[in-house]
Amino acid sequence: MPVRLTLSPPDRVALLIAAAGLAGGGLLYALGLRSTPLAGLPGRLALVALVVMAGAELLRRRAPLTALAIGTAAFALDVCAGSLVANVGMYTDLVYAAVLYGPPAAYRRIPRATEAITVLGTLLAVALIRDPTSLLVGIALAVVLVAPAWTGVGVRVHRDAARAARLAAERTALLAELDRREAVVAERARMARELHDMVAGHLSAIAIHSSAALSIDEPEASREALGVIRQNSVQGLAEMRRLIGLLREAAGADEPAPTPRLDGLDALLERARTSVHDDRFSFVLRDERGAGKLPVPVELAAYRIVQESLTNVVKHAAPGPVLVELTRDGDGAGPLTVRVASVLGGDTGPRAPGAGAGLVGMRERVALLGGTLAAGPVADGGKLWEVRAELPVESEEKTS
Template sequence: MTARPHRDDVRIAVCGLLGGLLLWALGLRNGVPVPGIPDRFALVALVVMSGTELLRRTAPRTALVLAGGALALDLCTGGLIATIVMFTDVVYAAVLYGSPAMARRIPIASEVITVLATLVPVALLRNPQALLFGVGTGVLTIAPAWTGAIIRQHRDAAQAARLRAEQTALLAEMDRTQAVAGERARMARELHDLVANHLSAIAIHSTAAQAIDDPAATREALGVIRENSVQGLAEMRRLIGLLRDSAGTSGDEPAATPTLGGLDALIAQARTNGATSGLTFTLDDARHGDGEGAAAKLVAPVELAAYRIVQESLTNALKHAAPGEVRVRIAHERGGALTVTVSSPYADRPGPRAPGSGAGLVGMRERIALLGGAFEAGPESGTGGRIWRVRAALPAPEEEERR
């Protein structure tokens, strides 16, 4: 089923038909009719050519074939300028709206026809004026065909540029969405690692203070609660300041990026928080040093990830571990991976000392995966019984400059 003509094509057809009828009424012809052909056939050619204008977009191939026949009939009847003008428009539309094959072939065919229309009359008539046949044919075919080809090229180029712009905008939006999601996940990990340790200690000692009817133990628990509250608040303020693009922190505030150098303080804090839980904490730093005994300085993302792994593991031990020793081991050989291992006693308990959400293990896995490392956590059999072991292996390139 043929699509309905475009409204602009209807206007062109109506204007061409009315213009041709006006020229016919005024007797304005282009030439003399061929003997034996009634001049009223010019009206038939005009009507057919007007009809082809209705098909110039929807069926350009059919329109071009019909227009060629109508033009031949028009030339035999003396010709109306309106019919000839509409023919050039049909040729132009066939190149512009036709298939890619038509757009390639019509300009070439128009050139061939023009060459033949130039050489054949000159060869037959032996008169230089016969060149006018070629000029007229070129005006009717080559000019509209190449005009349509040029406009089609510009249209296709504009469409391709628009598609590329839309694709670029889509990719940019996808990148923005992924960046926002990644940043939200990073913020969630940082908030969890910063706050969970302090809140777990607060929950554990507040429970102990409620259960033990001993003023000294209560005062000690309240001291631990206050200390963790103050530290947690300071950590939160520092993180909020970083998210607001603050100018930085002063020397009295915690460092913006924790390093492995702060593990001693982290272990000391864990000892304080776990004093009433029957837990002891030890640190085994087996990192390879340079000639003076100092451990190699690693890149900041690796040190931060290792620090957070230890911090979260200690928090989980405070909440879930059975009484016993929690052992933290850091190992790094020059040129090898940095390994972090945290072992804590594992036994059946009626419930954790403080509630957990399971987000800690997820956050640790995400941190290690982002750096291309390996992570495993779960119960194992140890020399002293069942233990819960967390082990992370991080690619550990050293900084080019020591600080």
């Protein structure tokens, strides 16, 4: 298959410079406004140099080094045949374009090369002419070579800095978007945990007592079950309102919603005792955490762990003692240990259906605080089910 070489057309700036150079150079030649030839070449060659220089201008951006090489040859011919100002102007643009659009090596070397050529040209002129006017050669070389080269350096430095700033801004915007998405995901997970922990216990109690009301054809038992269902429905509605309050607080509401504290564990145990409706269950709270104040996140996590553990007791545990224990090591200055132990249920299945998200939510809460969680059968031949969580507690100075 033959290879086709496609060349993109020159940009508008290159076309304008080439056209202006051709028109201006032709007019100057017609008026005879050109310098004295150095090598006695025919003046017509200045027009040849003009055409070649204009053609090189068309490559100033697509192939800047090639354009500079062609322009250098045309400029040498122009000087030998009687220089036109238009050729000089276009050549300075080629030097500038080579530094601005060329590769990094050209950007570093061309300015140094122009300085070296200017110095050598000045010394050569002084040695040959031996007159103070020979210094004008050095000035001319500096104007034609050094000035456009360093102008290109300055423009390229600012262009690269602007490009780097733009890339940095885009990277910052990308990181901000990633942070926003991560925050949204984390907030959704937090609200999912809150929703599960607040509502699951009430719905489990409602499911258990509604099943009992349907299966036992006794008016008194049905009336009592309906009372428990109503109580849990009201409490679940209150919890949902609190959750809505949290959402409104995040949206800028005036009044923040209250956060559950460990002082409300007695009410949690009483609710669980009412939900199971079995005298063989006994719920005991042993609070040995001391007088030290706990940070709000730790209290909320401990409260939710106890709440979910009691929900699981209502669903799965066999009748027997249920112990909720809160302890702190180091005279009330160490981590908070939350322990909930109950009798392991049999193979009869759960009293109410569940989604299996309770342990996942507890592990997420503990992990967010940097603690540990263990849940499973323990002691007495595996007849007890225990949930144990250790929650690190930082001092008020660290958390403030």
